Amino acid sequence: MTQSVVVQVGQCGNQVGCRFWDLALREHAAVNKKGIYDEALSSFFRNIDTRSGDNGPDIYKGKICSLKARALLIDMEEGVVNEILQGPLRDVFDSKQLITDVSGSGNNWAVGHKIYGCQYRESIVEKLRKTAEHCDCLQCFFVIHSMGGGTGSGLGTFVLNLLEEEFPEVYRFVTSVYPSGEDDVITSPYNSVLAMKELNEHADCVLPVENESLFEIVNKIHQMINSGKLGSTVKPNSLVTSSAGSAKTLQEKPFDAMNNIVANLLLNLTSSARFEGSLNMDLNEISMNLVPFPRLHYLVSSLTPLYTLADVNVPSRRLDQMFSDAFSRDHQLIQADPKHSLYLACALLVRGNVQVSDLRRNIERLKPSLHFVSWNQEGWKTGLCSVPPVGHSHSLLALANNTCVKPTFIELKDRFMKLYKKKAHLHHYLQIDGMDQSCFSEAISSLSDLIEEYNELDATKGGPRIDPSRLKIAV
Amino acid sequence: MSIVTVQLGQCGNQVGHEVFSALCRDIRGTHGLCSKKENESYQDSCKERFFCEEESAVPVARAVLVDMEPKVISQTLSMAARSGHWKYNSHSHFCQKQGSGNNWANGFSVHGPRHKEAIMNLVQREAEKCDRLGGFFTIMSMAGGTGSGLGAFVTQCLRDAFPTSFLLNHVIWPYGTGEVIVQNYNSVLTLSHLYHSADALLVHENDVIHKICAQLMNIKQISFRDVNQVIAHQLGSVLQPTHTAGGGPGYSRNPLGDLLEALVPHPEFRMLGLRNIPQMPENSLAYSSFSWPGLIKHLRQMLIANAQMEEGIDWQVRPPQPGSCMAPTNKPLHFNTSIANLVILRGKDVHGVDLGSFQDPSLYTSWLNPQDAFTAWKTPRAFNKYEKSAALVSNSQFLLKPLDSIVGKAWNMFASKAYLHQYTKFGIQEEEFLDCFTTLEQVISSYTNL
Numbered sequence: 007m008t009q010s011v012v013v014q015v016g017q018c019g020n021q022v023g024c025r026f027w028d029l030a031l032r033e034h035a036a037v038n039k040k041g042i043y044d045e046a047l048s049s050f051f052r053n054i055d056t057r058s059g060d061n062g063p064d065i066y067k068g069k070i071c072s073l074k075a076r077a078l079l080i081d082m083e084e085g086v087v088n089e090i091l092q093g094p095l096r097d098v099f100d101s102k103q104l105i106t107d108v109s110g111s112g113n114n115w116a117v118g119h120k121i122y123g124c125q126y127r128e129s130i131v132e133k134l135r136k137t138a139e140h141c142d143c144l145q146c147f148f149v150i151h152s153m154g155g156g157t158g159s160g161l162g163t164f165v166l167n168l169l170e171e172e173f174p175e176v177y178r179f180v181t182s183v184y185p186s187g188e189d190d191v192i193t194s195p196y197n198s199v200l201a202m203k204e205l206n207e208h209a210d211c212v213l214p215v216e217n218e219s220l221f222e223i224v225n226k227i228h229q230m231i232n233s234g235k236l237g238s239t240v241k242p243n244s245l246v247t248s249s250a251g252s253a254k255t256l257q258e259k260p261f262d263a264m265n266n267i268v269a270n271l272l273l274n275l276t277s278s279a280r281f282e283g284s285l286n287m288d289l290n291e292i293s294m295n296l297v298p299f300p301r302l303h304y305l306v307s308s309l310t311p312l313y314t315l316a317d318v319n320v321p322s323r324r325l326d327q328m329f330s331d332a333f334s335r336d337h338q339l340i341q342a343d344p345k346h347s348l349y350l351a352c353a354l355l356v357r358g359n360v361q362v363s364d365l366r367r368n369i370e371r372l373k374p375s376l377h378f379v380s381w382n383q384e385g386w387k388t389g390l391c392s393v394p395p396v397g398h399s400h401s402l403l404a405l406a407n408n409t410c411v412k413p414t415f416i417e418l419k420d421r422f423m424k425l426y427k428k429k430a431h432l433h434h435y436l437q438i439d440g441m442d443q444s445c446f447s448e449a450i451s452s453l454s455d456l457i458e459e460y461n462e463l464d465a466t467k468g469g470p471r472i473d474p475s476r477l478k479i480a481v
Numbered sequence: 482m483s484i485v486t487v488q489l490g491q492c493g494n495q496v497g498h499e500v501f502s503a504l505c506r507d508i509r510g511t512h513g514l515c516s517k518k519e520n521e522s523y524q525d526s527c528k529e530r531f532f533c534e535e536e537s538a539v540p541v542a543r544a545v546l547v548d549m550e551p552k553v554i555s556q557t558l559s560m561a562a563r564s565g566h567w568k569y570n571s572h573s574h575f576c577q578k579q580g581s582g583n584n585w586a587n588g589f590s591v592h593g594p595r596h597k598e599a600i601m602n603l604v605q606r607e608a609e610k611c612d613r614l615g616g617f618f619t620i621m622s623m624a625g626g627t628g629s630g631l632g633a634f635v636t637q638c639l640r641d642a643f644p645t646s647f648l649l650n651h652v653i654w655p656y657g658t659g660e661v662i663v664q665n666y667n668s669v670l671t672l673s674h675l676y677h678s679a680d681a682l683l684v685h686e687n688d689v690i691h692k693i694c695a696q697l698m699n700i701k702q703i704s705f706r707d708v709n710q711v712i713a714h715q716l717g718s719v720l721q722p723t724h725t726a727g728g729g730p731g732y733s734r735n736p737l738g739d740l741l742e743a744l745v746p747h748p749e750f751r752m753l754g755l756r757n758i759p760q761m762p763e764n765s766l767a768y769s770s771f772s773w774p775g776l777i778k779h780l781r782q783m784l785i786a787n788a789q790m791e792e793g794i795d796w797q798v799r800p801p802q803p804g805s806c807m808a809p810t811n812k813p814l815h816f817n818t819s820i821a822n823l824v825i826l827r828g829k830d831v832h833g834v835d836l837g838s839f840q841d842p843s844l845y846t847s848w849l850n851p852q853d854a855f856t857a858w859k860t861p862r863a864f865n866k867y868e869k870s871a872a873l874v875s876n877s878q879f880l881l882k883p884l885d886s887i888v889g890k891a892w893n894m895f896a897s898k899a900y901l902h903q904y905t906k907f908g909i910q911e912e913e914f915l916d917c918f919t920t921l922e923q924v925i926s927s928y929t930n931l
Contacts, residue, residue, distance in 0.1 A: 007550070007551055007578055008578050008579055045551070045552075142578065143578040143579055282552050282553075284704060284706065285491070285705060286550075286553070288550065288579075288580045290579065290580060290583075291580070291626075293582070294583045294584050294663065294900075294903050295583060295661060295663060296662070297900075297903070298900050299898075299899065299902070300902050350899075351662050361702045361704040361705075362691075362705050363691070363694075363695070363701075363702055363704075366658065366691070369659070370658065373658070380893070380897075381893045381894045381896065381897040381899055382662065382899065383890070384658050384659035384890070386658065386659035386662065387583075387659070387661055388659070388660050390705075473889070473893055474892065477892075477919060478922075479919070479922045
């Protein structure tokens with residue numbers, strides 16, 4: 007069994023991260039009735055003997071004493087982290103795993119990456135080493151951040167770089183919140199594009215998330231609850247947006263519902279690695295199967311179901327509906343249209359009481375309406391995990407490597423160029439030590455190359471299928 | 482003689498567990514509709530082959546469990562122990578933490594060499610417990626990373642360490658519509674390597690077994706457990722003791738050797754398919770009865786028409802007319818030419834059964850004497866509650882189409898260079914891929930030209 011470490015950077019990263027830890031505890035509490043510290047728990051938590059204070063030794067077996075998250079919390083402002091440390095999760099975090107400053111990054115990627123990066127490099131490396139030492143077999147780093155700001159974007163990608171340098175064998179999965187078009191941070195296109203270059207070069211997999219999509223999902227759920235359809239009450243803790251049953255009780259903050267969705271994404275992603283099933287799907291398998299070419303590692307994710315109705319048992323039709331939903335835009339975490347673009351690969355991670363025949367039936371059913379690249383016509387990776395998420399009898403996470411991310415990147419590039427052509431706000435960046443024009447030109451070039459790679463693949467779509475001729479053997 | 486089983490990867494361990502369960506259940510079961518003496522002889526023979534008596538109360542499977550992550554092995558060990566009827570030796574397993582990530586190169590080039598010593602030590606220990614070692618039986622899938630990659634490496638090690646022992650690899654082929662995206666790469670790499678080290682490959686295809694579960698067993702929501710149980714039943718029908726033709730009164734003492742001698746006359750042809758009839762839900766058994774002529778007729782037509790199961794057999798397919806000049810291209814379409822066949826009959830009144838129809842020379846390729854091409858094993862002891870059952874292990878064109886399909890898809894992907902960086906990262910270069918493609922194209926060509 008392997009361990010994973012979460013590195014949450016910046017305001018967004020820490021808020022999402024906080025929801026993740028909360029829901030993770032809730033999930034394990036639901037599964038682990040006996041209070042024994044088992045391998046599933048150890049993937050994200052350490053078990054500390056606190057009788058000798060907070061620096062107690064790790065307990066590897068036996069009863070749960072005090073769980074500590076395998077996490078590193080980084081923010082250049084104190085507000086968010088302080089709030090976490092005063093909230094109900096304070097005991098889950100080791101006070102030595104924090105790196106904070108006071109003044110923030112001013113929504114400036116260069117401040118986050120160059121200034122704070124340099125300043126805190128040693129401290130970050132040291133704390134990462136410490137966290138890694140507590141792991142028996144560290145498999146993966148999960149970085150959570152946003153792209154549009156300064157800390158998450160700049161310092162977050164600096165940390166990503168560090169992770170590759172210091173721990174080259176460990177996978178790097180990055181959950182990045184992309185800014186929307188109407189983002190109120192004017193320089194978010196600069197920050198995002200500068201960050202993209204780092205993601206292109208140093209991440210193994212990126213799960214892009216857009217606030218617009220999260221917002222739509224939250225709205226959809228509200229409508230569902232308030233529509234008062236006769237006889238259909240929703241199980242509260244089944245909402246993909248809900249914190250019900252977790253440590254946080256009062257004071258739901260506005261972004262909590264949206265952040266819970268992302269937290270659930272991470273929980274589902276790692277479920278097959280933590281819990282047993284008839285067809286396991288580990289994190290290294292996700293990277294292996296979904297990344298056909300090193301730079302094309304951006305995965306569109308969709309989660310179903312969004313809620314469970316309280317009073318139903320599950321006929322097979324409902325199960326099939328779950329699969330259909332996973333391929334509908336309402337359930338995606340970014341605004342994109344995979345059905346009309348080209349699939350390079352697709353992974354389905356199913357949790358709960360679903361069997362291989364259900365999986366096969368639905369793949370057969372959905373395949374004809376999806377376009378797969380010519381060299382990967384049967385490009386499905388499947389996983390079956392027996393343990394369902396809290397409040398559900400089954401769930402499905404679909405991860406698609408699809409050219410539909412291209413429009414998102416093109417838009418980002420356009421917004422960047424609009425500012426860059428006029429050199430708007432550029433001086434804020436260039437005056438930082440270590441920054442010059444080439445940083446910008448290289449970043450935009452990296453993004454353009456990426457878009458071009460997707461273009462080339464798109465060009466093959468719908469064309470006549472010419473299979474390369476096979477090797478001929480002399481008889 | 483005893484057989485040591487090596488279970489590799491998630492699939493190998495899950496299937497292996499079902500196999501030992503099936504074998505144990507079979508010998509624990511009813512009298513098997515034969516004399517007490519016969520039954521006892523059968524039970525003793527099976528126990529000697531697959532189980533070790535040790536000091537424990539229950540028989541201990543002669544098996545080594547290998548996986549690169551711990552969840553499956555721990556589940557397998559506990560499920561066996563919970564049954565109360567048999568178990569695994571608590572020390573005969575090896576696992577690591579990280580898994581192979583569905584990466585053949587990781588399994589073969591990294592895990593293999595790193596853990597060779599530990600794994601081979603376990604195998605050596607099991608081999609030493611056998612009074613007479615009859616060979617090795619490995620179980621693996623070829624789609625993933627451990628079973629396929631590490632499995633190929635371990636097979637090579639077995640061949641090197643035990644050059645005179647028999648080595649039969651049981652390989653599970655994945656669903657055509659994809660379980661693992663790089664399954665075709667992993668399959669090509671596995672099959673070509675196994676071809677050089679193993680004596681023979683005994684193949685089960687998930688698609689075929691799935692159909693059996695759906696149409697013959699009437700299972701509504703088919704799980705991997707169901708699939709594995711059908712596979713275990715089919716394997717049991719081959720591996721359980723029988724009397725070989727002219728082998729004297731007792732049960733065969735060299736099952737793997739006999740099997741290989743019967744079916745693999747030429748090293749270019751090592752792929753064995755398996756069919757077993759009848760197959761039905763347990764609660765239907767009481768209401769069904771079969772005649773040997775009927776079973777034999779069906780089995781023969783399944784062979785000729787390459788039918789995957791008893792339903793939907795194409796009765797139009799006929800063997801080519803004797804005496805006509807038969808170039809391979811002139812043979813009737815869809816006709817499945819055999820190199821060698823082995824039929825295993827278990828159950829009531831088995832000794833009078835006429836198997837002449839299987840000795841028809843027109844079933845076989847011309848360069849082998851039909852006398853040598855066909856073998857039959859029998860036992861009056863019924864298997865797994867089936868009053869009569871007939872199994873066919875065939876070295877024929879059964880697997881030609883699926884093999885061709887896998888190689889075709891892998892080649893298609895290879896031409897675009899997709900995913901190759903994942904393999905070169907662990908030391909498997911493009912040249913190696915090309916060698917493997919060449920090996921398999923050669924195999925395809927050989928089987929096509931029968």
